[in-house]
Amino acid sequence: MAATLKDLSRETGLGLATLSKYFNGGTVREKNRIAIEAAVKKLRYVPNEVARSLKTQQSRVIGVVIPELSNTFITSIISSMEDILRRHDYAVIVCDCRSDAKREKEAVEFLLHRRVDGLINMATDPSGAHLKAALNAGIPVLLVDRLVESLRGKTSAVIIDNIHASLQAVRKLTDLGHRRIGLVLGSPGLYTTNQRLTGYLNALQEAGISPTEDYIRYGDYTMDGGYQAVQALLKLKKRPSALFVTNFEMTLGAMLALQHQNIRVPEDLSVIGFDKLELFGEIFPDLTLIRQPQLSIGREAANLMLDLLSSHDAVSHRIVTLTTELSEGHSVRSLKEPLP
């Protein structure tokens, strides 16, 4: 059906090598160039990337395995990653494993069959068992957002400093005199959940506050989870005076819950949220929040992967830690000054 180099060769009278060189940016005699271009048009020749892959032993495909596609933090990372990789002629095969370790493993195997040149993974299985095969096959593995303990030193990674992020936020609150601080975390056991909890506990300790179990809630990183976590916090006899919510969707849910309950922010409750995405724009302009640089995460990940791909002697693994920023709004108030 589709035209091949052989067809072009017949059409132009040129050898395969000449044609191949032309398509790979080599120099060809002017009149041959013209002949080739005419033939390409006439025969509608399209290079066959599959054949090229077989020959060069490079698929120019990067496999990306993520826990969930319906999460704005993840999709914005993927977007910026895919953009850069495609510009470098790498295709991205995305596998959504629905936060299921078994599916995650299958996804990795699926991708290995397809001979992906590299693997980018936001890990669901904290044991990292699913990545063994990839590591054995010798292809570069890049972790994003979540570290895997057992793979320390064996992979590169791009993460943010989660402990510091929490510390920043909670310290801000304790500095203002808050001592009852609610925390809304993601799912129990996740790397980021643990890290953000640690930061919270550290900040409390710094301030000489002993943690209250009831104030620590798990919202599953979903809008609904955040909503419900806040509902529960508001039902406590001793309500927190401040709240730190640790991702975008949950922050949205939390704000909705507060509005529904007619809780004024910051008069009745101080709030620090997470992840100011573009689409947050006009809506809560005054929210104080921790911003993750998701575009940078995607960019760093893509570039690091390109690096790993080009340096064949890749022995040393790199962990890039990006820092979060505390974006000051007006959703927190000092307990030291009385309300006007």
Next chain:
Amino acid sequence: MAATLKDLSRETGLGLATLSKYFNGGTVREKNRIAIEAAVKKLRYVPNEVARSLKTQQSRVIGVVIPELSNTFITSIISSMEDILRRHDYAVIVCDCRSDAKREKEAVEFLLHRRVDGLINMATDPSGAHLKAALNAGIPVLLVDRLVESLRGKTSAVIIDNIHASLQAVRKLTDLGHRRIGLVLGSPGLYTTNQRLTGYLNALQEAGISPTEDYIRYGDYTMDGGYQAVQALLKLKKRPSALFVTNFEMTLGAMLALQHQNIRVPEDLSVIGFDKLELFGEIFPDLTLIRQPQLSIGREAANLMLDLLSSHDAVSHRIVTLTTELSEGHSVRSLKEPLP
């Protein structure tokens, strides 16, 4: 590096054909099966899908070109599609073209080079020019969510009945006596925008209402856009008494705007929203809305694509139109009865 069938052949003493047959589900003598499995384990053999693709002339890859990855409607469709396709051993390469026609065209070309077996597209370029090459190459093209006029009869498609969706919603409002009905649409010119506008106008006409230009707003299908559109509607001297918002993100933005302005729903304003996603759950349980079956859209699209792929003689194109459902809540009120 990686083991090949030849290595297995050497290891087991078996011929290539036998091995190939084994891996493709053929029958092999029991003791050979055992030998093969041992060798696979020993040599860590992994089938090379690239070589297979070259030979079979099937990449088992589906290209998916979408306008935006950060849109829950789109990601939930992709999720369910990818799930099914992967189960059938098809990989999905996703290209996000950022609603840019030039990027969209590049994406299609990129995918054609990679010899995708099929193309699924939520079109950005309404002219459909970007799909010409794919059609010429004879690969199945499946449009999702948006029809392309110039391609009528040339591709299959999975869409929802947008006109009916709008009609349902607006008719509901006119039935309750509303005559000033605000409409929040996506970006001007998009297929779905046009269709939903048509449905709105039809419903008004049915009810003998002449449309007011000021009541028709474009919110870009983003949360922020919805927020701002509603802000603008609320500033009008003659405010609408009811509102129909035509996607999920904008509905969210609209609800936030109403809460910020202390507009009570439905006492002050009746609202019909769009797209009840799972994560909407507890948050606005009482919102009346139009539900698109996004999971079904994804499923239908995947299955239709699998059909197209298997029926080589694919001559007839099919357009699958799914219907929306009006999910009744308590966010609309009748103007015919006074408030209690």
Next chain:
DNA sequence: TTGAAAGCGCTAACAC
């Protein structure tokens, strides 16, 4: 600069 030829890893006749 150009061409001939070998081979990437697999499948599928075909012969045994």
Next chain:
DNA sequence: GTGTTAGCGCTTTCAA
């Protein structure tokens, strides 16, 4: 059931 062989479309020596 199994082995031999040709060839998918390309890149890449090597020689001309």
